Amino acid sequence: xxxxxxxxxxxxxxxxxxxxxxxxxxxxxxxxxxxxxxxxxxxxxxxxxxxxxxxxxxxxxxxxxxxxxxxxxxxxxxxxxxxxxxxxxxxxxxxxxxxxxxxxxxxxxxxxxxxxxxxxxxxxxxxxxxxxxxxxxxxxxxxxxxxxxxxxxxxxxxxxxxxxxxxxxxxxxxxxxxxxxxxxxxxxxxxxxxxxxxxxxxxxxxxxxxxxxxxxxxxxxxxxxxxxxxxxxxxxxxxxxxxxxxxxxxxxxxxxxxxxxxxxxxxxxxxxxxxxxxxxxxxxxxxxxxxxxxxxxxxxxxxxxxxxxxxxxxxxxxxxxxxxxxxxxxxxxxxxxxxxxxxxxxxxxxxxxxxxxxxxxxxxxxxxxxxxxxxxxxxxxxxxxxxxxxxxxxxxxxxxxxxxxxxxxxxxxxxxxxxxxxxxxxxxxxxxxxxxxxxxxxxxxxxxxxxxxxxxxxxx
Numbered sequence: 531x532x533x534x535x536x537x538x539x540x541x542x543x544x545x546x547x548x549x550x551x552x553x554x555x556x557x558x559x560x561x562x563x564x565x566x567x568x569x570x571x572x573x574x575x576x577x578x579x580x581x582x583x584x585x586x587x588x589x590x591x592x593x594x595x596x597x598x599x600x601x602x603x604x605x606x607x608x609x610x611x612x613x614x615x616x617x618x619x620x621x622x623x624x625x626x627x628x629x630x631x632x633x634x635x636x637x638x639x640x641x642x643x644x645x646x647x648x649x650x651x652x653x654x655x656x657x658x659x660x661x662x663x664x665x666x667x668x669x670x671x672x673x674x675x676x677x678x679x680x681x682x683x684x685x686x687x688x689x690x691x692x693x694x695x696x697x698x699x700x701x702x703x704x705x706x707x708x709x710x711x712x713x714x715x716x717x718x719x720x721x722x723x724x725x726x727x728x729x730x731x732x733x734x735x736x737x738x739x740x741x742x743x744x745x746x747x748x749x750x751x752x753x754x755x756x757x758x759x760x761x762x763x764x765x766x767x768x769x770x771x772x773x774x775x776x777x778x779x780x781x782x783x784x785x786x787x788x789x790x791x792x793x794x795x796x797x798x799x800x801x802x803x804x805x806x807x808x809x810x811x812x813x814x815x816x817x818x819x820x821x822x823x824x825x826x827x828x829x830x831x832x833x834x835x836x837x838x839x840x841x842x843x844x845x846x847x848x849x850x851x852x853x854x855x856x857x858x859x860x861x862x863x864x865x866x867x868x869x870x871x872x873x874x875x876x877x878x879x880x881x882x883x884x885x886x887x888x889x890x891x892x893x894x895x896x897x898x899x900x901x902x903x904x905x906x907x908x909x910x911x912x913x914x915x916x917x918x919x920x921x922x923x924x925x926x927x928x929x930x931x932x933x934x935x936x937x938x939x940x941x942x943x944x945x946x947x948x949x950x951x952x953x954x955x956x957x958x959x960x961x962x963x964x965x966x967x968x969x970x971x972x973x974x975x976x977x978x979x980x981x982x983x984x985x986x987x988x989x990x
Contacts, residue, residue: 543845548861555698556838562701563830565709578888582816587667589819593804597797602639604790608782610690614841615990618848629691631778636687640680659808670736678744681751688754708750715742788928792935799939810958817897828873836920843924866913874906908966914973918980927985943968
């Protein structure tokens with residue numbers, strides 16, 4: 531049966547015109563990534579009716595969940611890079627073997643992580659400075675959300691498997707189903723159902739928000755697995771839970787472990803930044819949470835383009851076409867910088883209106899707008915940083931990509947934030963200027979390593 535979604539063929543990636551091929555592949559990814567933002571907005575919008583503490587709780591929960599989610603996601607990234615390389619080489623049989631090992635492996639890893647974190651959660655949150663009503667809301671929301679982690683990571687694994695072979699539209703089906711389910715279930719479970727003075731469903735508040743997301747993950751994972759076994763990639767995945775092959779697992783982990791550490795570093799950095807904001811009170815944490823909502827809206831096209839570049843790098847290197855890797859990289863960087871400049875102007879003009887959709891608190895609103903206007907200046911730097919790193923990681927040099935990200939986040943960004951906030955005396959605004967400065971220096975560092983081309987020596 532043919533794929534139910536548009537597939538960009540190996541020949542398109544290896545021989546098609548650069549810009550049309552780039553956007554034919556990236557456009558479905560942009561739409562898919564945007565859906566994740568819609569989901570976060572849905573939860574934030576509905577729970578915002580419970581107050582500023584609920585908004586802060588959503589932000590803290592998402593940072594914590596992201597940290598845990600990415601502990602296993604490096605395994606997925608490693609799988610995808612190998613599948614892309616084998617696809618570029620024309621080795622479909624080996625690509626299918628890696629895909630099946632990845633699907634079974636991610637379920638095992640995610641389930642183990644989920645069980646461990648359920649035990650540690652009550653002890654970890656106070657260490658992050660979460661307290662009072664915010665802590666109560668987080669404990670209502672996050673445990674049930676964590677229970678769906680294996681299904682959430684399974685969705686991610688399936689999406690990566692499909693797009694590594696050229697099917698970038700696969701994720702639209704899974705994420706549309708997830709978003710629609712969440713949109714339907716969230717208000718019903720948060721606020722309950724009352725018909726003619728009869729309480730058909732009691733209001734579950736923050737627990738209901740988490741339950742809605744967990745159920746949506748389960749439904750979307752089922753749909754994704756159905757599509758994958760029906761031929762949504764260049765090969766038909768036969769669902770099974772095989773014993774891991776040592777050689778395949780070693781190959782995946784050689785890329786996956788550094789990738790996980792890189793994503794964990796991003797999660798740890800965000801958790802640290804949120805903790806620093808907590809020291810300035812609930813208003814600062816809520817403002818930062820709202821600002822991140824708009825940031826992520828802008829970041830999603832960047833992440834989508836990064837995924838495309840990573841896939842193209844893997845397939846082009848598999849086919850031995852190094853020049854085409856740089857052709858895709860240059861086109862993507864120039865075009866995305868132009869796009870984010872326009873989006874940044876939109877943030878300057880419309881940021882206050884956006885924040886006002888989620889809060890009427892004048893103090894939170896003012897701080898959120900201040901954050902958005904500083905953050906918008908960092909968007910072009912973020913493009914340059916991410917796309918350079920995705921070329922390097924797409925070649926399989928995950929260690930170099932990880933080291934660069936760690937340097938940017940903890941060697942540049944966090945120290946600059948602390949100096950500006952506490953030494954210079956800019957307070958919470960110093961954190962935001964520090965984020966901007968860190969991305970600027972990080973972009974230059976990543977570009978330097980890119981043009982050195984040492985990553986081309988990596989064996990995958």
